[in-house]
Amino acid sequence: MKHILLDTDPGIDDSLAILLALASPEISLEGLSIVHGNCSLEQATTNALSILELANASHIPVAVGCELPLVQPSLLAPETHGNTGLGYAKLPGPRTKPQVQHGCDFLIERIMSAPGEVTLVAIGPLTNVALAIRQEPRIVQSLKELIIMGGAIRYEGNTTALAEFNTYADPHAAHIVYHAGIPTTLVPLDVTYQCVLTQGDVDRLLRLDSPLTRFIADATRFYMEFHDEYQGVQGCVINDPLALALTFAPELCDYRELPVDVDISGGVSLGKTIGDFYNYNKKPANMKVALGVRPRDFIELFLERMEKLAQRIDSIENKIGTQKNADSR
Amino acid sequence: MPPKRIIIDTDPGIDDALAFLLALASPEIKLEALTTTQGNVTLETATRNALAVLELANANDIPVVAGSVVPLVQPLRASAHVHGESGIGNSKLPTPKSKPREGHAVDYLIERVLAEPNELGIFPIGPLTNIAMAIRKEPKFAKAVKELVIMGGAVLEHGNVTPQAEFNIYVDPHAAHIVFHSGIPITLIPLDVTHKCLLEQIHIDRLLRIDSPITRFIRSAVETCFAHSESYGGKGCALHDPLTLATVIAPELLTLKELRVDVDHSGGVSMGKTFGDFLGKTGKPANMRVALQARGDDFVELFLQRMETLAKTISV
Numbered sequence: 007m008k009h010i011l012l013d014t015d016p017g018i019d020d021s022l023a024i025l026l027a028l029a030s031p032e033i034s035l036e037g038l039s040i041v042h043g044n045c046s047l048e049q050a051t052t053n054a055l056s057i058l059e060l061a062n063a064s065h066i067p068v069a070v071g072c073e074l075p076l077v078q079p080s081l082l083a084p085e086t087h088g089n090t091g092l093g094y095a096k097l098p099g100p101r102t103k104p105q106v107q108h109g110c111d112f113l114i115e116r117i118m119s120a121p122g123e124v125t126l127v128a129i130g131p132l133t134n135v136a137l138a139i140r141q142e143p144r145i146v147q148s149l150k151e152l153i154i155m156g157g158a159i160r161y162e163g164n165t166t167a168l169a170e171f172n173t174y175a176d177p178h179a180a181h182i183v184y185h186a187g188i189p190t191t192l193v194p195l196d197v198t199y200q201c202v203l204t205q206g207d208v209d210r211l212l213r214l215d216s217p218l219t220r221f222i223a224d225a226t227r228f229y230m231e232f233h234d235e236y237q238g239v240q241g242c243v244i245n246d247p248l249a250l251a252l253t254f255a256p257e258l259c260d261y262r263e264l265p266v267d268v269d270i271s272g273g274v275s276l277g278k279t280i281g282d283f284y285n286y287n288k289k290p291a292n293m294k295v296a297l298g299v300r301p302r303d304f305i306e307l308f309l310e311r312m313e314k315l316a317q318r319i320d321s322i323e324n325k326i327g328t329q330k331n332a333d334s335r
Numbered sequence: 336m337p338p339k340r341i342i343i344d345t346d347p348g349i350d351d352a353l354a355f356l357l358a359l360a361s362p363e364i365k366l367e368a369l370t371t372t373q374g375n376v377t378l379e380t381a382t383r384n385a386l387a388v389l390e391l392a393n394a395n396d397i398p399v400v401a402g403s404v405v406p407l408v409q410p411l412r413a414s415a416h417v418h419g420e421s422g423i424g425n426s427k428l429p430t431p432k433s434k435p436r437e438g439h440a441v442d443y444l445i446e447r448v449l450a451e452p453n454e455l456g457i458f459p460i461g462p463l464t465n466i467a468m469a470i471r472k473e474p475k476f477a478k479a480v481k482e483l484v485i486m487g488g489a490v491l492e493h494g495n496v497t498p499q500a501e502f503n504i505y506v507d508p509h510a511a512h513i514v515f516h517s518g519i520p521i522t523l524i525p526l527d528v529t530h531k532c533l534l535e536q537i538h539i540d541r542l543l544r545i546d547s548p549i550t551r552f553i554r555s556a557v558e559t560c561f562a563h564s565e566s567y568g569g570k571g572c573a574l575h576d577p578l579t580l581a582t583v584i585a586p587e588l589l590t591l592k593e594l595r596v597d598v599d600h601s602g603g604v605s606m607g608k609t610f611g612d613f614l615g616k617t618g619k620p621a622n623m624r625v626a627l628q629a630r631g632d633d634f635v636e637l638f639l640q641r642m643e644t645l646a647k648t649i650s651v
Binding site for chain 2: 072073074076077108110133136137140141142143178181182270271272273
């Protein structure tokens with residue numbers, strides 16, 4: 007069983023990644039660290055706790071990390087994720103609270119307590135991960151693997167003409183993380199933009215009438231309107247769950263070892279991720295980059311797991327309901 | 336007036352060590368702690384030197400906490416050619432008996448500052464990595480720090496590590512950018528004024544009339560600094576870091592100007608350059624007070640008097 011920490015800014019597709027982690031028996035989700043990004047840190051924290059409650063998984067710790075990017079001014083994405091960060095979905099306010107410990111300290115403690123065991127999946131701006139590396143450099147050796155959703159290698163940007171959102175939101179943090187020496191897999195827009203969740207896919211999920219499927223439908227409806235309006239995509243791209251899926255199904259993608267850098271010089275290319283395909287700079291590869299994907303295999307896997315998770319939650323809810331009825335008798 | 340309570344964030348460093356001694360010799364100041372960072376030397380050497388200098392001055396009750404090993408984004412850069420292999424010139428202080436406190440300087444700074452909001456001033460005299468990390472890690476930190484008095488930058492003066500950039504800022508320009516725009520009240524002590532405060536051989540000869548470990552230490556510490564400045568036709572050793580303390584013990588020696596100051600971190604030839612918006616071209620408000628003039632000779636005299644007093648109390 008793989009031990010997974012998820013650094014996240016939920017966020018519509020982040021919430022789908024959290025649900026996929028909970029639905030996957032191959033991995034154990036050990037905690038979430040929250041970062042600014044798709045929405046404010048406070049909103050992202052509320053969303054993370056609410057999603058865990060929706061999935062009966064409130065035992066999973068949530069630690070609050072960084073509110074602002076390292077050097078750049080704050081950049082949030084309400085036009086993509088809605089004002090609450092979860093599109094049209096309305097989850098009840100969470101009853102649980104986040105950890106007292108800072109998100110960076112949480113990552114450091116969990117990684118250092120199980121050297122060589124932990125896979126960190128980072129699906130927001132890399133501020134928490136960068137700050138954790140600078141505060142405790144030994145996590146670089148202790149991490150088993152880092153999987154990053156971010157960047158656009160041979161693909162257009164989704165935030166500027168050249169840059170992808172997570173990397174653009176904190177390019178300096180990305181620079182720190184890319185060059186830290188952690189075994190890293192990058193999951194850029196090159197592959198995530200092939201993974202489109204269609205209305206047909208959502209309709210299939212809705213055949214199960216459940217709070218979980220309704221949440222996915224409400225959250226992604228906003229996302230679909232955004233993708234249609236701005237990018238002409240029918241359906242919506244679900245970036246983050248793909249990165250999570252690679253922890254247990256790496257065969258979904260094809261990879262290439264590459265030296266990858268990020269532009270932090272502040273010109274029009276700020277936040278652009280650059281792959282040195284011909285090794286002009288004579289530097290060794292610093293990561294494995296996913297450049298090919300089998301998108302329908304991934305979407306099918308995602309849908310099946312969401313169906314199973316919805317059924318599992320409903321059966322637990324029913325049991326609790328039956329128990330409550332029995333108690334009240 | 337009660338003494339001003341300060342924490343010095345430091346990378347000792349020859350002039351850093353002189354700043355500790357001046358703080359300890361000044362009744363207007365209560366030195367509460369030293370937090371260390373890479374810069375003039377590696378973090379390990381900086382921490383060792385901080386402890387050793389405190390022991391030299393019988394002040395090892397003051398806590399020392401180790402901080403950042405590398406700058407935020409830029410690669411590590413140490414300057415042994417200026418500060419000698421040990422970091423404090425040719426001085427050979429004994430290995431310190433005391434140890435740094437457990438924990439990271441960033442967390443220590445956050446904890447101390449939040450425990451007593453608007454009470455503690457921080458005097459960063461090395462690269463600003465620790466301060467920047469504390470600001471980003473704890474958003475309440477910036478509002479709770481009373482003030483920062485920073486040795487760094489070259490506003491109208493030429494640089495000392497590139498033609499334009501001063502060492503502390505150049506080592507971690509991204510950290511400087513974070514700190515400059517944090518909203519904390521800042522006083523900047525740039526090369527413009529520190530280059531006016533030169534310790535020369537004649538001053539060392541005067542100090543050596545007192546036989547004390549303190550005067551002998553100062554002599555051996557500044558030897559490499561003298562040699563370095565002679566190598567480019569300069570004279571003496573600039574009291575960069577001690578001059579930050581003039582803001583407390585002799586503010587009349589400094590002329591301060593409210594100014595909008597930014598730092599170039601775009602990676603070109605001006606990397607690490609600090610520049611002031613003297614004509615208000617940006618339309619943005621001042622973010623710090625910058626010392627642009629100093630009565631250097633008067634400061635050196637004050638420094639010497641304080642060292643003489645300290646040396647007389649510590650003689651072996």
